[in-house]
Each structure stands twice: as C-alpha cells, then as structure tokens.
Amino acid sequence: MTTSNAPDLLPGTLDLLILRTLQSDAMHGWSIAERIQQVSQNVLQVNQGSLYPALHRLEHQGWVDAEWHTSELGRRAKYYRLTPSGRRRLAVAAGEWDRMAAAIGRVMKLA
C-alpha cells in the first residue's frame, strides 16, 4: 500500500528509531512517523499499522510514557515521551546498532 520501493526495516529497528526520535521531544504517533521519514529523506517509511503496536509495546516495557495533550490541530492527542529507563535502553541499543553497522560496513568493503 505504501511506497513499494522503500527498504524493509530490519526487525527490531523500528523500536530503536522510535526511541531515538523521542530523544529530545515528546511527540504523538503521526509526528514520529513523519519525523522518521523526513530525517531519513524518505528512505525509511514507517508502516503506520505497526507504529502504534510498537508504541504500545514500548509503553508496556516502560521505555516510553504517554500523556494526553492538545495538539497543533486543537484536538487531544497522545504524546509519547522517553522515560529514564527508555533513555538507558536507547543508549544500549544505539551502541549495538553502531557496532552492527560498522561490522556490516567492514564486511561489505572487504568482500
């Protein structure tokens, strides 16, 4: 349904992207998806059907917190915010990602 030429996200990376996106600000679901798309220059398109389950899962894991605020449209929206434990989780996951990306990069160069 969405752009078919966008690469599939690696499993587990959606959580990482969400956590990273929330690092500085509280956001609602739509703007999270929008931001990821913008920052990745339209390479990464978040499947919106899996965005909300991921957010709810992160909320249950205690890495994000949700609050209802009035949005830019003047209507109530659910804003997600990183919790301290989410911040720690992001640090760990980002480190892992860096190591993984560097390793894959090295393999790609040498092979």
Place this chain on the structure above:
Amino acid sequence: MTFRDLRLRVRALIAPRRVERELDEELAFHLEREAHEQQRAGLTPSAAAARARARFGSIALAADACRDARGTVFVDALVRDVRDALRSFRRAPWVTLTIVATIALGLALVTVAFTVYNALFLRADAVQHPEQLFTVERLVRPDLPHPPGGDRAWMPFSRREYELLRHGSDVLTDALGMVSDVVARIDGRVTNTTLVSGNFFQVLDARAELGRPLIPADDEPATSQQVVVLSHRGWRKFFNGAPTVVGRSVRLNGLPFEVVGVMPETFRGLSVVPPDLWVPLLSVRRFHLPTYLDEYEGKPLDDSVVEVVVGRLKPGMSPEKAEAALTAWASGRSDIKRNRPGHPNQLTLTPNRGTLWPLSFHGVIAPAFFAFGLVLMTGCANVANLLLARGLSHRAEIGIRLSLGASRWRVIRQLLVGHLVLALAAAICGVVLSRGLLAGAIRVASTVMSPESAELMRIAPLPVDWRVLLFVAAIAMVSTVLFGLAPALQTTQVDPARAMRGDAMQGARSGRASQILIALQVGAAGLLLITSGAFLRSAFAAANAPAGVRTSDTLVVPVTHEPFRPAILGALTTDPLVEAVSASWSSGVTGFPAYGGQAVITRPASSATQDRSARDQTTDKVSYAFVSPGYFNVLGIDIVSGRGFAPDERTMDAGVAVVSEAAVRRLWPTGKAVGSVVQFEAQPPPDTQQAASPRAPSRPYVVIGVARDIESTLADALRQFADPNVYLPIGLQNPGTSLVLRVRSDPDEARRALLDRLVAIDPAFGDITTVRAMVNGRAVGLWMVFGVTVVLAGLALLLAASGLFSVLSYAIEQRKREIGIRMALGATTRDIAGWVMSRTFISVAVGIVAGAGLATAFVKVLAKWVPFWLGNIATIVEPVAYAAPVILIVVTCTVAVSLPAWRATRVDPVTTLRQD
C-alpha cells in the same frame, strides 16, 4: 514484568472501555492529522481522508495488534466466554439448574468428607509451630517397630520424671504434661476433662478468649485456689456461654474450683476434639483414673502420673538427633526409670501436631472419600451425558464458528469456560449444602447413640477454612474436566460444511460415549448398593450376635472412690429398681489382657480306669477372674455341671473355683473337672503396668462347677466379661471390684435414676454403663455406615436412572426417522421397544458386572482396613447380597428405559418420513 506494565494491564482490565476509547481516539487523531497534511498538499477533504486511510492500512488490524501488546487478550477472551456462557444459561435455565444441582450435590458430599478429614487430620489451629511438638514416650518395647498412631504400650512418666525431663535435657525448650479423657463431674454433670501442667498454654502459645489460661503458678502445690479453664464447648455446654463465667466458683467432683478463663473456639489443645475443661495436673489426685488406680492413691504428688509428655524441640534440632540426645541423657540418670532393666533407657519422640495420624484412620476416611467421590462421579457422568446431547443441537452453531475461522481449541476453550462457570456455581451451592448435610448427620448420629455415649459425645468443630474452600475449588475444576471435556471434544469434532447444511446427525462415537457413561453410572450404583448390603449384614450380625451375657437389664457400676463403697453398696442394695448386685474384679476392667499364671492342676482319679495311677497332674497357664457369688445369676451365665459359689463363699479363702467350659476342653481331656484341684504358683510382685489387676494367692482351689462359655463375638466390646479359665470367689466389699447389677426396669431409666443417687453420695462418681450400650456400640457404628452408604447408593442409582432416561429420550428423538423407516418396513411395536431396550442392555449389564466385581474386592479390602472399633465387616459372598441390588438396579433401569421405549413405539412413520 515491570511495575508500569502491571499498572497498564490492570488499567486495561479495570477500565477496558476507557482504554478502548483512548485507542480509537489515538488512531482517529492519526488519520485526521494525515488527512490534514494531504489537504495541505492540495487534495479535497474527502480525497485526503481516503488517502490517509489508504496509507494507514487496516485500522482494525492495527487496533488488534495494540490490544495484543496490552497482554490482556486472554482475559478479554475469558470475559467474553463467561458472558457468552451466562447468556446461554439464561436461554436454558432448567438445564443449567439441573447441571448445577447435580454437581453441587456431588461436591457437597465430597466436601463433607473433606471437612471431617480436615478437622481430624490437617488442622491444629491456635497452636504455634505444631511441627516442633513431639510426644516423648518411654515404650515398653522400644526395640520393636513403633509406627506413629499404631498400638503401643508405654510406661508413663511420674511427675518427678516429667520435671527432670522438662528442665534437665537440653533438646527441649519446654515440655507440657497432660492426662486426657478424664471423666469428672461439674455440678453433677459429666464432663470430659484434661489435666495439664501449668505451662500447657504457654508451650502451645495460646491465648484465652475470656479471662486467662492456666499459668505455672496454678500448678504449684502452694497455690491457694484450685482453678479451671473452660474450652469454648464446655463454656457453651455448662454455662450457656454466659460472659460472666470468669470468676465463678464451680464444684468439680464436689470440690470448689474457680473458673479463670475460656479458650477460643479454634483452640482444641492437642486433641482432635477439645475437652470440656482443663484443670492443673496438681489436682490429679481428685480425679478417677482407673488405669492408674494404684499409681497415685495415697502417694505424694511427685509420684503422680503424667500420662503424656509433649516437648517443644529447640529450633533447628532434628528429631533423630533429639531422640538420641534424650536417650543418652535419660540413660545417664538413675532417677529416671528404665523401660527394660539392664538396657539403655530409650526414649522415643513422635510428632504430635494435635491431629490424628492419617494412617490410623485411613480405613475409614479413604473408603468414605471413595464412596462420596463415586456419587460425584456419577453426577458428572449424568451432566456429561446431558451436555453430549445438548452439544449435538449446538453443532450447527459450532460449525458456523469453525468455518468463520475460530480454531477448534478456541471453541473448546469457550465451552470449557462455560462449564467451569457452572462448576463454580455448583461449588458455592455445594459448600452451603455440605454444612446442612453435616448438621443433619450430627443430629441423626446423636439420636442413634446410647445416652451415655451421647452425653460424652464430643464432635470436633468442623469449620470451613481455606483448606476446605481450596479443596472444593480444586474438585470443582476436576469435575469440570470430568463432565465437560468429553462433550467439548465431541461437539467440536464436526465437519463445518456438513454442520452448516444442518446435517448434524449423531455420530457413532457420541452414542458410544454415552453408553460408556451409562455403564459407569450403573457400575457405581451397583458398587455402592452391594457394599451397603455388606454393611447392612455386618450391622445385623453385630446387633444379633450372641453377647453371651444378659444385656437387657444389666448395668456396670464402677466404684470410683473406695471410701464411698459401703454407702454405694447400701444405696444399691436398698434401691427398689435393683434386683441383684454382684461384683467382679477382672483384668478387663482396666483394659489389660486377661490375667493369668502358671497353675498345677491335679485331676481326681478316674473311676473308670482304676488301674491307672491314682491322680494325674499337669501344669499349664491358666487365666482367672474374681466374681461374687451372684455374678453368674446376674449375667445369666449358666452353671452346666456342679454348682456356682454359695452365698458364703465370698473370699479366696473359701478355696473353691468354678471353671469355664473352654478351660475344661483344654485342661481336662476327660471332660470331668469337678473335684479337681487348681493351685496357682506364687507370682512375682506386680509391675506398674498391671498393678491394678487382681492376683490369685497361691493355694489350692477345688473345682466345684463348670460355667457355660461366654460365646461372645463382641470380645472387644465386652472385654470386661471375657471368659477366664477359672472364676475365683470374691465379696461385694472387696476394694477394686466393680459392681454388676440387674435392674427391674429399662436399663437406661435405671441408669439415670441410680446415677443421681450415686452422684449425691460421691460427687466425683464416674459413670454407669449399661451392658446393652457396650454391645450396641459396635452395631451403631455399622448402622451409621450402612445408613450413609445406602443413601449414597440411592443417589447413585437415581442419577444413573435419570441419566439412562435422558440419554435414551434424546437418542430416540434423534433417530425418529430411522424408527419411522423401520416401522414402515414392517417392524412391530415389540420390535421397536426391544430395539430401544437392547441399546441400553449391554451398558447396564457391563455396569452391573463391573460394579459387583468391584464391590467384592472393595469389601474385602475394607474388611482388612476398617479399624476394629467399627466391627467386623461381613465378607462372605452371599447370593442374596448380590441378587437384591442387581434386581433393584435392573428394575430401576427398566422403569427408566420403558418410558422412552414406549415413546419410540408411538412414532408415526408417516409423519417422520414426510419431514424430509
């Protein structure tokens, strides 16, 4: 699971609608925001909304995935299933009611059994750390195996030894002493009293409900006031629960005592049923302890008996280590009597948690569980049958669900949840019902018992505690599986395509399942009926067993305190109710085996064989008892040859003896005993165990007569009158004898009247027993067991019959077409009826054969396990015992079957054939 996670889940469970609304709102906002964005890019509002939805994908799917993340799907489904179930119950209230009532009845019966079991074996409430409590025993034969709860003879400690044990050994933090089941009179009414050391309540760490418990100072010789603490039962029984009882003065065995406290209802000390009151051990000499008669009379307090010593082990001490340490400690002391001279003094520790040993009563409780459980099972089988039948009518609906994509497991789960709801409702009704059943059973039991047993009858409080509730819940779940699983599996085994066409014909397997269930039910009913027959015969046998002695008008009067003997004798001999008074002094009174010794028997020269040596002698072990001249007459023991004792032959010095027929058979092969001489050998001085038993002086006794054998099959109940080999004469005034009376009226009436007179003479007087009650005690137990089994068997039979009826009715309803075709092809009414009946014939026959076989085995096992006090279980295989239940079952089943069969014959072939 983090705390936040838990909070969110709980929130989702508590306020599911709100959480759902929030989810909807969140997703709706997303769509609106997206549409807004698209609109800004130049689309029309409606096109923008469509675009947004298209970009999002399936909203329902996303919402579902969010719900999955919530982790409450299982609970949501459960709630839905329960709601579904409730709805379906409302649609079929009668079926629901039938199921709940059937299961509730079964559960109630099992709960009754468990409540009793719980109270006797599991509970020891209001006692702190019962696992640290151990009975310290000095067994007579410590070298023999001594299973807990088994028969064991022990040498009780003296008060001095108890004090040494308490303070001297370093394995016990403290030890309490007690003498239980003492009969004492409070203001003339008989009580069951336990004498306890002053630290009793401290060691158990129990608090009083009113006033205070006993304290060590109450048990010291210097104490100024004799005190007593009431149990909750005793308080209710003797003072009607008056709150002002503390401080009141009562006369206990005629002496003044002050009531200082009342214990709470949950406290029962270390016995299964609480006594009426606790009195300091100090007062032991004011109470009648027949077993230890010589132990304390006229002796200092230090020598008084402490029947049971229970120590609290130091924390962390293993019983084995403690036992070894105690044994070493006791062996090193000269002031602790040894169990066997020359051996180390061995002390034994046995756990004492204030409950019975399951092993000692499994003979009663295990069969009870089994029998009660059988009725529950029969009920479950009934419900299973009902559900199987109903399941068939649900097939179309289930087929639809399956074809819409529900997994079979999901549908089974839904059905089982519905059944579980039923079972839980049944469990609640079952607990309530079990209370009623228990109360009823206790009432019936107390009216059936003899007055003297009823007076002393103490029934353990049978409360419903968490264990009972847990048990009921567990059994309810088990029965859900029993009655619900097979129908659920069966019903979901449908081909959706066929089911939706409405072609829900009964499969062959459903028929087989219900036939197996019918066979089970008939088998259970047969088992219970035949077993109850065995109890009935046993009870009859016990009731009609020859007692060997007169039972219709005889009483046994113990002389509790010798100083009152002349007054008691005076009262009895002048009482118009009393026809004759005799005395007996037999080992049976104290409960020890018949006493005897080596005796030389010199037989007179046989007149027929003059050539043989003039006299012939043998030495053999001979048991004896002492009786007054009137004894044979009072108890109706005939003198078959020679004569009984003359009125003036009242002492052993008379030098005469009467022998029993059994003794003649054994010791006089010629059959001529009269005229022989029996001389007992001098015996060693008595040891403590048998101190209370009489002994015969070593002197010649001339045999003057032969008494008829007391051919009693109730040897245990009538131990007091057990046949000795030799009767020796004794007088009414002889200390230690108990009096045996024959009265002119009903023995129970006479007992009451005489009791009033004798208590007026001796306020501490014991109790009068009718010989009839001694004999009936045995039969009463069997009658009660019979009553219970016959009620259970009746219920099982009724359930089996109703199961047959409903299964058959349903099967015929299902096969109307087949019947119609058969009739159209020329089958007669008889053919049809026969065909219907034959469908059940095999299940019933299999059930009967299985039930009879099981019953035979069950009764055999019971006869081995049932404790002696319940009596002998008749195990002989009698045709009548089997024929009667079998006929009853066959007749009942035929009645249950005939109505559906009759209905089958009324099927109109034309109508049924026209239907399709």
